[in-house]
Each structure stands twice: as structure tokens, then as C-alpha cells.
Amino acid sequence: MPEWLIIIARSAGVFFLLWFMVRQLGKRAISRLALFDLTVVIAIGVMAAALSLDITPDLINGLISLGVWIVLPVALYALSLKFKMVRDLYQGKETVLVNHGRVLDDKLLESRLTPEDFLGMLRQKNVFNFADVEFAVLEPTGDVNVLLKKEQQTLTPKTMGIKVAEESVPQTVILDGNIMDEALTAMGLNRNWLLTEINKAGVAVENIFIAQADATGQLYLDLYDDAIQIPKPTTREMTLATLKKCQADCEVYALATRDAKARTMYGENAHTLHNIIKDLEPLLAR
Numbered sequence: 200m201p202e203w204l205i206i207i208a209r210s211a212g213v214f215f216l217l218w219f220m221v222r223q224l225g226k227r228a229i230s231r232l233a234l235f236d237l238t239v240v241i242a243i244g245v246m247a248a249a250l251s252l253d254i255t256p257d258l259i260n261g262l263i264s265l266g267v268w269i270v271l272p273v274a275l276y277a278l279s280l281k282f283k284m285v286r287d288l289y290q291g292k293e294t295v296l297v298n299h300g301r302v303l304d305d306k307l308l309e310s311r312l313t314p315e316d317f318l319g320m321l322r323q324k325n326v327f328n329f330a331d332v333e334f335a336v337l338e339p340t341g342d343v344n345v346l347l348k349k350e351q352q353t354l355t356p357k358t359m360g361i362k363v364a365e366e367s368v369p370q371t372v373i374l375d376g377n378i379m380d381e382a383l384t385a386m387g388l389n390r391n392w393l394l395t396e397i398n399k400a401g402v403a404v405e406n407i408f409i410a411q412a413d414a415t416g417q418l419y420l421d422l423y424d425d426a427i428q429i430p431k432p433t434t435r436e437m438t439l440a441t442l443k444k445c446q447a448d449c450e451v452y453a454l455a456t457r458d459a460k461a462r463t464m465y466g467e468n469a470h471t472l473h474n475i476i477k478d479l480e481p482l483l484a485r
Contacts (some may be wrong), residue, residue, distance in 0.1 A: 202230070205378045206251060206252065208250040209250055209251050209258075210439065213250050213265070215245045216247075216262075216265065216266075216269065219269075229270070229355075233449060235289070235290075239268065239272045242268055243265065243268050243269065245321075246261065246264060246265045246268065249261065250262070256439075262263075265294065270293055275289050276289070285374065287300075289390065290339045292337060293336050293337060293338050294309065294311075294336065294337040295335070295336050295337075296310070296335045296336065296337055297329070297332045297333070297334055297335035298331065299333065299334070300330070300333055300348065302317070302329060305327055305336070310337055312337075312485065317329075320382075321335070321468040322461060323341070323343075324349070326343075326344065326345055331347055331348055332346070332347060332348070333346050333348045333349075333351050334346040349415045352373065357402040359479075362481050367413070369411040369413045369419070369458060370382040370383075370385060370386050370411065370412055370413075371409065371410070371411050372386075372388075372393055372410050372411065372412050372418075373393075373404065373407045373410035374409060374410075374411065375409075376404065376405050376406075376408070378390060378393065378404065383412075386412060386414070388412065388416070392416075393410075393412075393418070396418040396421075397418075400420060400429055402420065402422060402427070402429070405434055406422050406423055406424065406427075407423075408421050408422060408423050409421045413439075415435055416436075417435060435482070438479075439476070439479070439480065442472060442475065442476050442479070443476060445472055446469050446472035446476065449465045449468045449469035449472060450466075450469045452465040453465035453469060
């Protein structure tokens with residue numbers, strides 16, 4: 200058998216063996232790999248290359264060695280999913296570096312980190328003053344996660360007492376010029392609604408690269424030709440403006456009429472619309 204054919208056969212066999220190992224380890228990103236995992240990956244890669252290029256004199260012994268390096272990490276990882284003690288030995292434990300605003304020098308030394316290393320990790324988290332940190336922990340992957348002090352944290356609607364609407368995932372209704380009927384059905388919409396909205400924008404379906412619809416029925420378009428200007432969606436703004444106009448009209452009618460019964464009716468409707476606008480404004484005014 201020609202040597203190049205032997206190399207192809209060896210490489211294909213090693214490829215499928217490595218594919219099996221990766222599938223068993225699960226969907227973990229490279230950045231989530233612990234130091235031991237990275238060492239195992241490098242060792243397996245070196246052995247796989249040696250087997251593929253026929254550097255190892257004995258193929259069987261090489262495969263046995265590679266199999267051991269594959270099976271043992273997979274077995275350890277499976278055990279670590281079930282037993283915390285094995286997980287702590289295999290992946291390591293997190294280390295608290297800052298607690299209640301105080302840097303723990305002994306923990307830095309234990310983690311083999313210099314003050315410069317620690318400050319550099321904080322800068323990677325956009326923290327340039329260690330005094331702003333309330334709590335920091337070194338993860339087994341080598342990443343540092345930081346909790347800032349209350350006065351340094353970003354304002355959120357919750358901290359400001361502002362009520363906001365729940366978010367829902369927008370659905371892609373057109374992709375590469377093709378209408379996605381399943382996504383439309385999932386949102387309770389149909390092609391007639393979609394084509395009507397597209398006509399409002401003054402574009403053709405075949406010219407649309409991506410189109411997404413959100414929970415409020417607002418359609419966002421991206422065209423193949425970026426030079427074409429698409430009108431900004433105004434469904435939410437128009438809905439909110441219409442509701443406010445209806446409320447104002449009811450208030451005006453209540454003041455203008457001399458009929459007590461009609462005045463009461465208009466006043467109640469204005470109050471009802473006021474409550475509706477109050478509930479919907481977090482969703483529409485954004």
C-alpha cells in the first residue's frame with residue numbers, strides 16, 4: 200500500500216477517535232477549559248499527529264496510549280458531573296480574591312498571582328480602580344468575575360423604580376429573501392400581515408436579506424442594497440400617540456358637554472384610557 204494512502208487511513212481513524220472524545224466532553228468553549236483540560240488536549244493533539252504521520256513505531260501501542268488519554272478525561276468528567284468531590288479535584292475550586300472591598304493577599308499568593316496580574320484582570324473587566332470592587336472571585340478557568348460596590352454599579356430600571364415590559368425573542372420572518380412561515384405562525388401572524396407591512400415600507404420581498412418581527416408586531420428590515428433608505432418603523436409610536444389622542448378627546452368631550460350622563464361616560468373612558476396607557480407605555484415608548 201502506498202505511504203500516502205497509509206497516512207490518509209491513519210489520519211481518518213485518529214480523526215474519528217478525536218471526534219468521539221470531543222462529543223463526550225460536551226459543549227464547552229476553549230475559554231471554559233481548565234488548565235488540566237488544556238494540557239490533555241495538547242497531549243492528545245501531539246499523539247494524534249504522531250500516529251497520523253507514522254512517527255510511532257507500533258500502531259497498536261500508539262492507539263492504546265491515545266485511547267487511555269481519551270477515556271480517562273471522559274471518565275473523570277462524567278464522574279465530576281455526579282460527585283462534587285471529584286469535580287473539585289478535577290476542575291479545581293473558585294478562589295475569593297476580594298471580599299467586602301478588601302484584597303486578600305494570601306489568596307493572591309495561593310493562586311500564584313502578582314498584584315500586577317490581579318490589576319490587569321480587573322482592567323479586562325473595565326475596572327480601573329480596585330477600590331470600586333466589593334467582591335471578586337477567581338474561577339477554575341482562570342477568569343476573574345467582579346461585583347462592584349453599590350454606588351459603582353450601573354443604573355437599571357429596577358433600581359430606579361421604573362416599570363418595564365417583558366422582553367420576548369424577535370422572530371426571523373424573512374431570511375435571504377425567503378418567507379419563514381413557521382416563525383410567522385409561532386407569533387400568531389400570517390403572510391398577509393407580512394406582505395402588508397412590507398408594502399408599507401415600499402420594498403419587494405426578494406430584495407429583503409433579513410426581516411424580524413417583535414412581539415408588538417413591529418417589523419425590522421435589512422435589504423441586500425444598503426444604499427436604499429428604509430423608513431423607520433413607527434407602529435409603537437403611532438399606537439401610543441393614538442391612545443393619548445383618544446384620552447385627550449374624551450377629556451375634552453367631558454368638559455364640553457352639558458349632559459351629566461355623557462360627562463360621566465367620557466370621564467370614565469378617559470380614566471380607563473389613562474390606565475391602559477400607563478400599562479402599555481413601558482412597551483410602546485422605547
